Amino acid sequence: QQGDRRLRGTVKGPDGNPLVGATVALVTDRRTATATDATGAFTLSLPAGEAGPIELEVSSVGFETRRVSVQRGQYVVAVTMDNTKSSLNEVVVTALGINREKKSLGYAVTTVKGDEFTTARENNIANALTGKVAGVNAAGLSTGPGGSSRVTIRGNGTLGGDNQPLYVVNGMPIDNSVPGGAPTVNGITNNVDRGDGIAGINPDDIESISVLKGGTASALYGSRAANGVILITTKKGRAQRGVGVEYNSTATLENVAVIPDFQYTYGQGLDGVMSTDLNSARASGRKSWGALIDGNNNYVAVDGQHHSYTAKKDNLQNFYQTGSTFTNSIAFAGGNEKTVYRFSAADLNSNGILPKTTYDRKTLNLSLNSKLTDRLGIEALAQYNLETGVNRTGAGDALGNPNWTPLEIANTADVRWLKPGYDSNGNEQIWNDAAIASNGYFVINKYQEKDTKNRFIGQASVSYELVKNLVIKGTASEDFYNYNYYNILPTGTLYIPNGQYTALKTDVSEFNGLVTASYKTALTKDIGLSALAGANSRKYAENRLTLNGLNFTIPYFYSFSNLASQSTVPYSPRIGVNSIFGSVDLDFKSLLFLTFAGREDWFSTLSPQNNHIFYPSVGGSFILSDAVHLPDFFTYAKLRGSWAQVGGGAPDPYQINLTYSNVTSSGPTLQNVTPDANSGSNVITNPNLKPYTSTTYEGGLELQMLKSRLGIDFTYYNRQTTNDIVNTAVSTTSGYSNVILNIGELRNSGVELLLTGKPVRTNNFSWNVSYNVAYNANKVVALAPGLPSIQIAASVNGWATLQQIVGQPFGTLVGTRMTRDAKTGLVVFNRTTHTPVMTTATQILGNSVAPYTMGLTNDFKYKRFTLSILLDGKFGNKIFSIFELYATRMGKLKSTLPGRAGGLELKGVDQTGAPYDTVITQTNGVLRNYYDNYKTYSELFLHDGSFIKLRQVILTYQIPVQHISTLKIQSANISFVARNLFILYRQTHNFDPEQSFTSSNAQGFESIGLPRTRSYGLNLSVKF
Amino acid sequence: CDKGYKQLNVNPDAVSSPTPQYVFTLAEYDGCGYGGQYGSSAADFLLGTMQYTTSYNDVAGFGSKYINSQVQQTYGAFNAAYPDEINELGIVMKAVKTDPTKINWLAEARIWRVYCYMRQTDLYGDIPYSQAGLGYDSSLYKPAYDPQQSIYMNLLSELDAAAQSLDATKSTFGASDLIYGGNTAQWKKFAYSLMLRMGMRLTKVDIASAQTWVTKAIAGGVILQDADIAKMTYIANGQNINKNPLVLDLWNNDYIAQNGQTNTEGGKYADTWISYLQSTNDPRLPIISVVWIGGKPDTTSSKQLGMSQDIANKIPANFVTFSEPNPATVLGLGSSKLLFTAAESYFLLTEAALRGWYSGATASSLYTLGIQAAMRHWSIVAGSAGTISASAINTYVNNNPLVTGTLDQQMKQIYTQFWVSIFPDAQEVYNNYRRTGYPALVPNNYPTNATGGQIFRRFLYPISEQTLNTTNYNAAVARQGPDNLMTRIWWDKQ
Known part of the structure; x- marks a missing residue:
């Protein structure tokens, strides 16, 4: 090799810091390439005999690719890179953490920079994706601080899986489960959102997030990536003198965003009569069926006091407080040319809008990268989290749900009159006629809930360059958490006077071991090849103990040791998936790129006869603008297409054979079918369970025009899932509540469009705009033969259900309507009960998932000020409101006003078709019962869930730090931030259409959860 | 793999x-x-x-x-x-x-x-x-x-x-x-x-x-x-599965507070039931019913009072004065549940005798045997707290014989007594009510x-x-x- 020319050089970013991992390649022969080390330095050996002037191409994620000329006889090069201005030569992180040029990809991938999450924070990073990426439907839940998120990419692809993407940190999967499962639509007391796994990631540690939407993009991750992958790349250290310090602090406040529009004409009471003594006040504590609100001072409320009979319009504002969140994070980064490090510590303290609800998250993160020799490198990442949630808010049915009180209390009663919710003995105070509808203040003050999660995420990898361009890499990652939760329904609860205890203790471990061999070469001068082969072993294990108990023996003493009856139920799921995979990427003249990949998976959760599946994928891209001469109008044009198949196993173990377990007994031994760990009901297992498959194809076009001032990125995709593994409800008369089936076919197809523009670009002022819109058509093509529908969820009392119905989209709301006469269209009445006759409960009401999503971002920059405004919207879905159902029964909605004075005329036909015409009045509660009975017609509480929101506003001022030279500050920004500021369009009059409380597939229900909030605050970011 | x-x-x-x-x-x-x-x-x-x-x-x-x-x-x-x-x-x-x-x-x-x-x-x-x-x-x-x-x-x-x-x-x-x-x-x-x-x-x-x-x-x-009575045995303490399910329901839904006033769901004995037992001087009344006076259960028959079924959704001022199930007998969480009693056999045999399908004994004697068996049930359920003396039983059966008359008149007596005797197995009473029309509620x-x-x-x-x-x-x-x-x-x- 002696005599070969060796080039040495450094690559720096615009801020003067060295760039690690930048690729330096010879333009004329890309086989000659290298990457910068931890100090930004590189050495490139040129081919023998190469002595003349050459051109180098230098590229790195997030920077404009540069071409640098090197003169004959020049041996040292210094390159300074600019931040990316356009996406033409963008390098993106793809599956397994592999960096690839975006132009070479045959599928759509969107990258979001970390700083977009750190200024206007969401506690849960996944919520911050809302509106940012075409085809990504992200929504935070309204369950208070520390709550979960629900993210779906390109629609719901499986009938029974959770449909959420796989979260991957630095190439390795992490756990995103909600301990003990997501809340249900109709649960009580213990029905809280315990937070998901992604909620534990600190936004400050994020370098970038890549969203892999299509099957080809994610095929290397196998089955769990069928719903897409969210790849998180964390920040790494860099070689520099001294230690770089970054400090970020945010303080935000939040308030209830939507106040219901109640009737304030008639006040507390029954049958037109105001309550004038304590007993009648208690009978009507949640009923606004009284007299005309007239300021009468004879009014007596549930506190036993006389009050003026006036409308109390601020009960929500008075019941909930201003919530607050304070986040402080600090990071130290540095290193030398061999080793770089970054350490960060973050503390988040959140107080919910419900008093006494808090969430605290401490995150410590350490990243180390070291190049031990030229060939041997190691990387390690360690993260420790401590998350503590206190008094998470319940939703669903009434018992223990504090939100019931402010929403359903009589409209002339001030909710604060119920304070403190308990008497001198600490027992719940009566405020209404149903003990199950808890006093919200009693719940706030006496119910106890606490959870702590100790989480450790560790990754370590070793890479060794065996021969030139052949790199072997081994990675092990472990995501482990220990979770402790208890929920106490206290002594003195009216409905359950001796109390209840529930606890969950669990250890969850997600281990992945990955070995890859990658090889890069050029087959000819024009054809580059890179190949990858690998194997992965996934092991998931949980050790769960559920502790339940009844009746605290010594009143008001809350310990598991103090229960009259107790049970401890173990659940120990174990899952293994082994995989081998390989891929080949071909690059012809940087014009045409082709990718072939294949993977075989073995699943422990499937039948031993059918437990493995091979699936292939292929993708390509063609740079039209480089291949042919396009008019100058076009800067860049690319066509792409891909086809991929992914197979998957059952999400839970032990679904092959029916087993039997002991039932907790204080007497004789009892045994039954082992109930499903999550639902508690009996499930029919399936000995023939085989993999499901999901097949995707997509095509797209990327255009940059007018010197990249205008960009279009268009995608069409189609995704078909067959042999889905579904846990579906069956008639209880089968002896079981659910069955596991390999059935069905589900199709998602849609389009995504991203428009980017830079209308103004001057020295002092610039305006960038980005608009994304997506439409996803979803259809349940087939279920099992003879099976027209399966049920996912049911509301309290089954007033509405959520089903998968052949021919309908995923998640169809189903319920009842008022029967109408076929001939006249008039309502059919029952002469006995004077109520409309209910149809069967199989009426299709609407789709729970919005098919249209969009987001519009406008970024303005004027001198030191930047203003960023994000609007987003979702359209075309329906939502069923249980709060409105109850508010109708309680006479709180304006729709219950007709008939209060003078009676309500019911006109229609009777069940024989004969005319029916009668007047009902308030006497004997007939009118009240008439409206109460409205709960049996689901259609009355169904609303269009479409909305447009002003999701986010950030106004930033870049402080001129060079004037404060004593502090050695590199940069400092202060920002005003606001999230969920206004709802610009909605059809739900009384609540926020995003009022969701579970991350499960059971969407489309408003179920008396915590109200959604708007938040605003300040952010300070300083770099030393 | x-x-x-x-x-x-x-x-x-x-x-x-x-x-x-x-x-x-x-x-x-x-x-x-x-x-x-x-x-x-x-x-x-x-x-x-x-x-x-x-x-x-x-x-x-x-x-x-x-x-x-x-x-x-x-x-x-x-x-x-x-x-x-x-x-x-x-x-x-x-x-x-x-x-x-x-x-x-x-x-x-x-x-x-x-x-x-x-x-x-x-x-x-x-x-x-x-x-x-x-x-x-x-x-x-x-x-x-x-x-x-x-x-x-x-x-x-x-x-x-x-x-x-x-x-x-x-x-x-x-x-x-x-x-x-x-x-x-x-x-x-x-x-x-x-x-x-x-x-x-x-x-x-x-x-x-x-x-x-x-x-x-x-x-x-x-x-x-x-x-030979078919009865299910229970345990008073521990898991709910081991407790008498009807009692557990009554207990949890209403009577857990044991003060006559703060009943969870506002339940009480109905006036129909208490009035009937009083009208026949039934010795079972003090066994099955109490009224809370000064925070203590009182079984005195004359103090028992049933609540009207007409009260519309509002706690009556005299709520505490209404009778409720006796915690010592009806509300024993560990008490047996009687699934098929001798009394039921006797009453059904009484009907069979009247219909001429059974001639082993006279209808009136079978009827009396039924009442006597039913009175003894309470000691099976509740031990000494449920024991009715032989003399009290005899007094009652002497005062309440099966009076001859039409089949319907006698069916009325049998299934009214059935209603009293089979309590609290309301489902079997409901079944016979639908079949016979009695008790004439x-x-x-x-x-x-x-x-x-x-x-x-x-x-x-x-x-x-x-x-x-x-x-x-x-x-x-x-x-x-x-x-x-x-x-x-x-x-x-x-």
């Missing part, structure tokens, strides 16, 4: 095959409970329907008020029975049916299954039967509904076949059988007693079959001795009721059957009549 996966997918906390006797014990517990989800369970609200109890609260008072807004309370029993006792008995029977040494296990499971199915069909009419509970074994997820008539005929022949297959020389469930400890002779009596109950059920719809089966049952030998024409002021004739199928078993549900409704509370089931022919 799947080494060890088969083992990995084995649940370490469960076994792969059932232990039949343990499943059978659970089936006994479940078969004695009534499904009801944190609301009035069927057993509880039928106490209201038979006017033993009521509540000022409309929701909790559904049983006594039949208000339209709470008809969904009738779903519970149906939803609970199949995944619980029906499926459990299927598991037991599958495990033992091919083993000739376990013939008694099979027979007792069959008899118990008859008991469980009868309760369901008596509430709902046509129900899934021949195809039910086969979700796992036969992948039958949508069972057809069988007509009640064919269910009844099949259950009757099951009783006969199972009773005859019992063999005292073979093994039994032993201590796992909480009802009889595996005693085959007693299971046989239980089987023929159930046959007597079922046979008599047919008097309105098929008098000839009724006579055939009643005669057959009596010939087989029914429960006449206290020692005055239906509560409460405003907003769902029935036009009549006592309902059946329960509603759960709404989930409309969506999960649509075709078969529709066929059942088309055959039986609309799925409402006033549609009469097969044996309740008008």
